[in-house]
Amino acid sequence: MAEKYQKFRELTGEIFDLDAVVSVLGWDQQTYMPPGGAQVRAMHIATVSRLWHEKLTGDEYSAALEAAREETADLDPDSDEVRVVRYMQREVDKWIKVPSEWVNEFKRVTTLAHQAWEEARAQDDFAHFQPLLEEIVKLRRQYVEYFAPYDHPYDPLLNYFEPGMKTSEVKSVFDELRPRQVELVQEITERGLPVDDAVLHQDFEESKQWDFGVEVIKALGYDFERGRQDKAAHPFTTSFGIGDVRITTRFDPKYLGTALFGTIHEGGHAMYGQGMSPSLDRTNLIDGASYGIHESQSRMMENLVGRSRPFWIAFYPRLQEYFPSQLGELDLETFYRAINKVKPSLIRVEADEATYNLHIMLRFEIEIALAENKISVADLPEVWNSKMQEYLGLTPPNDAKGVLQDVHWSSGYIGYFATYSLGNLMASQFWAKMEEDIPDLTNQIERAQFAEMLSWLRENIHQHGAKFEPMELLQRVTGNTLSVEPYLRYLRAKYEDIYKLA
Structure with a gap:
């Protein structure tokens, strides 16, 4: 050198x-x-x-x-x-x-x-x-x-998390997404075959939730020789270097989804962190290309893998072994539909895929109003509640389930939330390309075989860290610019199947 x-x-x-x-x-x-x-x-x-x-x-x-x-x-x-x-x-x-x-x-x-x-x-x-x-x-x-x-006072905040992205571009993406996601939710509400998720709201012993979550993320590819899991008030992933990428999770003994999908989500972040090229270690390029790219990896694992039917063909029998009295008599299809129930909810991290981006849009609008000095911090609880009513038809019963639910603002992460939605879009674009390159992907997931999937992610995304800016990386991997279409196609196909809309 x-x-x-x-x-x-x-x-x-x-x-x-x-x-x-x-x-x-x-x-x-x-x-x-x-x-x-x-x-x-x-x-x-x-x-x-x-x-x-x-x-x-x-x-x-x-x-x-x-x-x-x-x-x-x-x-x-x-x-x-x-x-x-x-x-x-x-x-x-x-x-x-x-x-x-x-x-x-x-x-x-x-x-x-x-x-x-x-x-x-x-x-x-x-x-x-x-x-x-x-x-x-x-x-x-x-x-x-x-x-x-700057073009807009929110731009420097957004760029902190998503280099090169402008507020106007995110607004344009959301303007495309909003009516079509609202339309899908309305179709499900009006015509969908009802889905009951009561099975997820039972007593689930915390230690067993922990053990099952660890089993899942190990199978997906998270390396516990180079990481660990602990409990935290709000789940997060942190990297001190390629050899030490840690995750946290939290538990609700009365609801299975909190820890289960939180753990898989953070595992997605952490596998990205562990997959960086060793040649980039001890540089901040191992932070990843952007928070949007990072969220593409976590949301991909949580949703495209972790909420998919093939995944539960592989793992539902094991989950039944952990919780025989709660799930032993429940068939796979009923469980699969339950974990994908579409219903406006108060809590972002527990939102279904069809309504999740609506949670992000309302936060984005609130942050823009803060950046433009149009609202004060004192206004936030009231503004939050009115936006929740506007977007999801719900009013939080208290601030703990409203404006206080997310950790981000306490960390100064004003400008972060949009990256979750950008991550959703990019995850679907990456996934479509991976399905082209691995025709047998669905069958592999049904057999709990994730090595080829992880290898593809390592080769195409993980190893590069921040060598390429996010939109450049997306273009290199998929041959396309950012698009809402693969994501919306994925959502519609999934929910038409679950809710028998077609």
């Missing part, structure tokens, strides 16, 4: 290490840290984040980056060297606009806000969370101004 590039990679590795330390501290905070540790943990994370920012935007790194760019100028544009340099140049260009003091304060406030959110949700007390959320929104509005001029 060339000398100047080697020096650049050493410094890049040190920057990654600082970021990974923040991730370890954040993982501990959400899993094992005692409540009394929040104040000092906020300082830990703020200090290390500030050091990360200073190193990333400092003169030494800028000089090393420039030298590496010159040294790699004649290499293959798709080589790791060129792509790592290009990615880190984008990172420097972004973060050099943001003061270290902002990074320090943002990390301090969001660390405190996480605990406040947990407490507020548990107590159904939005006012407990409101002051810190107000600070977060204020900081995020400051962040937006560092990137002026």
Whole structure:
């Protein structure tokens, strides 16, 4: 490896290490840290984040980056060297606009806000969370101004999670999706053969839910030698490097779906993280191409695999062994229909595939209103409830099941939610291509054989990390740009079958 590039990679590795330390501290905070540790943990994370920012935007790194760019100028544009340099140049260009003091304060406030959110949700007390959320929104509005001029004040927030994507593009996608998803839900409601999901709402022992979930994600390809699973208030995945990608889940002893699909979802994220090329380790390219690409991998596992009939042909007998009194007499088809019941719901993470994007759209609209300064944090519970009524015909009975249900805003993740819907679209596009390349895919899934599927994902998506921007990766893999059509075709075919609409 060339000398100047080697020096650049050493410094890049040190920057990654600082970021990974923040991730370890954040993982501990959400899993094992005692409540009394929040104040000092906020300082830990703020200090290390500030050091990360200073190193990333400092003169030494800028000089090393420039030298590496010159040294790699004649290499293959798709080589790791060129792509790592290009990615880190984008990172420097972004973060050099943001003061270290902002990074320090943002990390301090969001660390405190996480605990406040947990407490507020548990107590159904939005006012407990409101002051810190107000600070977060204020900081995020400051962040937006560092990137002026912009087409829309939401653009810098969206780009934080989905590089290159514009607010207008997401609006256009949602304008295409909304009427057709609403139409499908109406058809199901008016003409569909009724589906009963009461079987999922029984007593399910937590330890057995845990064991079955672990069995499933191991079969799918999650490597417990390079990861672990713990409990958290809101499921998440975190990577400290290719050799250590951790997941969390949560349980509802009265509802099977929470842990089951949450675990599979996080397993999808984690298999992406474990599948990165070793040549990219100790660079932030192992964070993935974008949050939308990341969500394509998690939503693919959760829905296209985990809610499919072939998957349950393989795994339902095992689930019946875990819960014989609850499911032993229940046939596969009734169970399959139950886990795919379409019904407007209060909780996003428990929403069916036909209504899920509606949950995302209302959050997107609320975040845009925040970015445009059209609403205040104090307005959020009322705005949330009115949007829920508008989109899903439901009014949350309390804020815990309304505006407080998601962890994202406590982390400062304003701009994230749209990536779930983008992930849904890309998952269907990737899946259509994978079915072309693996004609026997359905039969393999019925036999719980996932090796070829995982190999395809590793070769086409996982290994590249962030070498390619999200839309470039999508084009390379599928030959197409972002489209709603494969997703809508998939949904319609699935639900016409389940609800006997055809």
